[in-house]
Amino acid sequence: MSVEVRGLWKRFGRFAAVKGIDFAVEKGKLVGLLGPSGSGKTTVLRLLAGLEIPDAGEIRFGGRSVIGVPPQKRRIGLVFQHYALFPHMTVFENIAFGLRVQKRSDREIEARVRDLLALVGLSGLERRFPQELSGGQRQRVAFARALAPEPELLLLDEPFAALDAQVRKSLRAWLREMVRRLGITTIFVTHDQEEAVEMADELIVMNEGRLEQQGPPLEVYRRPRTPFVARFLGESIEIPRPSTLKGFEHVDPDALAIVRPEFVEVGYPHELSNLPAAETGIVQRVHFRGREWQVEVAVGGKTLAVYLPSEREVPRPGDEVRVFIRRLYVFQGEKMAVVENENALQPRHPARHQGPAADGSAEAPRGNPPPQASGPAAARR
Amino acid sequence: MTIIEPAAFEGRSPAADRPPHLTEPRLVRGMLIALALLFLGVLLVLPLIVVFTEALQKGVKVYAAAITEREALSAVRLTLAVAAIAVPLNALFGLAAAWAVTRFTFPGKNALVTLIDLPFSVSPVIAGLMIVLLYGAHGLFGPWLAERGLQIVFAFPGLVLATVFVTFPFVARELIPTMQALGTAQEEAALTLGAGGLRIFWRVTLPNVRWALLYGLVMTNARAMGEFGAVSVVSGHIRGQTNTIPLHVEILYNEYRFTAAFAVASLLALLALVTLGIRQSVERRHLRRAGGGPAGVLAGGEEGG
Numbered sequence: 001m002s003v004e005v006r007g008l009w010k011r012f013g014r015f016a017a018v019k020g021i022d023f024a025v026e027k028g029k030l031v032g033l034l035g036p037s038g039s040g041k042t043t044v045l046r047l048l049a050g051l052e053i054p055d056a057g058e059i060r061f062g063g064r065s066v067i068g069v070p071p072q073k074r075r076i077g078l079v080f081q082h083y084a085l086f087p088h089m090t091v092f093e094n095i096a097f098g099l100r101v102q103k104r105s106d107r108e109i110e111a112r113v114r115d116l117l118a119l120v121g122l123s124g125l126e127r128r129f130p131q132e133l134s135g136g137q138r139q140r141v142a143f144a145r146a147l148a149p150e151p152e153l154l155l156l157d158e159p160f161a162a163l164d165a166q167v168r169k170s171l172r173a174w175l176r177e178m179v180r181r182l183g184i185t186t187i188f189v190t191h192d193q194e195e196a197v198e199m200a201d202e203l204i205v206m207n208e209g210r211l212e213q214q215g216p217p218l219e220v221y222r223r224p225r226t227p228f229v230a231r232f233l234g235e236s237i238e239i240p241r242p243s244t245l246k247g248f249e250h251v252d253p254d255a256l257a258i259v260r261p262e263f264v265e266v267g268y269p270h271e272l273s274n275l276p277a278a279e280t281g282i283v284q285r286v287h288f289r290g291r292e293w294q295v296e297v298a299v300g301g302k303t304l305a306v307y308l309p310s311e312r313e314v315p316r317p318g319d320e321v322r323v324f325i326r327r328l329y330v331f332q333g334e335k336m337a338v339v340e341n342e343n344a345l346q347p348r349h350p351a352r353h354q355g356p357a358a359d360g361s362a363e364a365p366r367g368n369p370p371p372q373a374s375g376p377a378a379a380r381r
Numbered sequence: 382m383t384i385i386e387p388a389a390f391e392g393r394s395p396a397a398d399r400p401p402h403l404t405e406p407r408l409v410r411g412m413l414i415a416l417a418l419l420f421l422g423v424l425l426v427l428p429l430i431v432v433f434t435e436a437l438q439k440g441v442k443v444y445a446a447a448i449t450e451r452e453a454l455s456a457v458r459l460t461l462a463v464a465a466i467a468v469p470l471n472a473l474f475g476l477a478a479a480w481a482v483t484r485f486t487f488p489g490k491n492a493l494v495t496l497i498d499l500p501f502s503v504s505p506v507i508a509g510l511m512i513v514l515l516y517g518a519h520g521l522f523g524p525w526l527a528e529r530g531l532q533i534v535f536a537f538p539g540l541v542l543a544t545v546f547v548t549f550p551f552v553a554r555e556l557i558p559t560m561q562a563l564g565t566a567q568e569e570a571a572l573t574l575g576a577g578g579l580r581i582f583w584r585v586t587l588p589n590v591r592w593a594l595l596y597g598l599v600m601t602n603a604r605a606m607g608e609f610g611a612v613s614v615v616s617g618h619i620r621g622q623t624n625t626i627p628l629h630v631e632i633l634y635n636e637y638r639f640t641a642a643f644a645v646a647s648l649l650a651l652l653a654l655v656t657l658g659i660r661q662s663v664e665r666r667h668l669r670r671a672g673g674g675p676a677g678v679l680a681g682g683e684e685g686g
Contacts (some may be wrong), residue, residue, distance in 0.1 A: 078573040084566035088588040098574035
């Protein structure tokens, strides 16, 4: 079922949680509604579910307006952050709840619940009570319960927030796989950018009740439309006066520039190929982060963070190093431009300080397969 | 009144196995325990024993005669009838009040929550007087009621009104925190699964609050049967007609019929013991539900069978 939202507003007292947002979701897409807490994303989900009534605006499911349609009649399935399973019912009865509402025959209910249990991999646990299940199992019961009445739109509110990191990782992949297989239009809310990028076909980034950007994860990551998106998705550091940097003299000095760690190369003079265009910096701190080193370098009063593979020798704090900034996001008014360093050597395959797997996306001049946000995007193509 | 839930991650009772350096010295502990036991003994256990020994002092025959006497039986019947009306009424009021307070926002909500407690803070005698002043012969509605031949004060309706008033808070007080803790997510989940209001109430909300509700009802019942002050004011003490058990006990006592008075009083004491027993078992189930873990599993299992 396709979803279309136009000019949606929702106020709670004096606080406007959703301030006139528009978006459309195609049938069968898996969409991540991403934003920091308080950005209004959960309110949007509840408005879609019919649990809140919008103050203004239009919501259409499959082309038909659902304003004034109660949640019972919207053909949606909703999975709550803390699952909201019925603690006094068995797993079987939890999943069967929506089917009993529809007055299906006992035989039909039995068959459908068994199918769903098999689908979510919980066969044999139907007589258990929710409190006898692990967090991940509860999540899957909630998922099966929401799917039982055959909804045409699945809404998930922070589906993994209550799980520990390991379970979360495996459930993400499982859920993405499941939703693809069923082909059901799905919108999930999350504040976790990694989760959103990994799972979604498309992202809707929200901030303070407004929609910042909508698009495939790769596009949103590579071409953030607003400084907020650049900051929220991926790591970014603001550069106040970009025209003072070598190779960016042509940039409007009043514009806001943002640099990502993968746009920056750091090394001793002999390690950098773009030496003439490089700034000089002092290493401030070096953190070991498992797979990589995080190196903080002070350049002209600004501290930039760079990641280097942990295999490599890293500069020590206090060392003087060369810093080459390859690219900037420049925001001016409503516009964003990706600005390349003018002094970059054109066809170049320099010895890099980041492993080839870690940096390609930012460095590849254009059109090379981008690894950063490739999962879902690649699957779509 | 509110049942305290055990901290989820501690899992054992705070008293068990506490290393000595975290607890009080042996002497202090002993003294505290002795003091508590002394209090309990003097104030609770001793009177209870006295009631039963006095009641049975002149033998089982006299005891049986005292409680099967016509006026005693009529008092028992009246008390049961009053409770039979007051308890369901307050179950309804309590549910409605808890629902309104926890599920809606409306102006004056805080005032309502405070007002629910009013019967606890007002002396029962005042409660009785309020009813007399409203519905008595010289009361606000007195003439209007008299014209229609309706008698409330010094009659059964007055007793019910007084009892409902003094027992009003029990159910609501018990339900409000439980329903607040429960939240609305389960009800919303049921909503998105297509369920209507009535089904949500019966299949989702009520099963979740049933132990709190039962607990509230048990307390309501105990108070309804034992209430003296408010009922005393509105009863008029008409023997065999408007005397409840506590009032009957007082009359017998004032007439120096001590054995009979204690015999009838022992009925109330028994009621109290039964109430305590039910309360205890309800509380235990309630705790097990809340606790989750193996105990929660047990409770769940019992119900599933």
